[in-house]
Amino acid sequence: MQRRLATTLATLGTTAVLALALPGSAYAAQGTLVVDSPLGHREYVNPTGCIAVTSSALALDITNNTSGTALVFALPDCAGPAATGIEPGDSDTFVGISIKVV
Structure with a gap:
């Protein structure tokens, strides 16, 4: 009985550590995210984290050639809810300021 309890507690502890660690883990989508705007043409290879495209809201022509969904945000630093998601x-x-591929 004590052995089973110890095993269960160890499993729960490991699960808690992983749950806390994974949200902060870096994720790099495979492929290229292409963004065209009045500021020019940019390509982001294997994008990771929040991409600051511009400092003010602009129309962004986005082509998602990555393995993840590109979330477009109307606020800097990918703050607030995503305005939309563009599938691989x-x-x-879309009008936006920042993009994150998840």
Whole structure:
């Protein structure tokens, strides 16, 4: 009985550590995110974290050639709710400031 309790507690402890560690882990989507805006053409290879595209809201032509969904934010630093998500292989135009691929 004590052995089973110890094993259960160890499993729960490991799960808690992983749950706390994973949200902060860096994730790099594989592929290229292409962003065209009035500021020019940019390509982000294997994007990770929040991409600050501009300091003010602009129309962004986004082509998502990555393995993840590109979330477009109307606020800097990918703050607030995502305005939209662009699935892998899709393209669209949205007004935004920052992008994060998840």
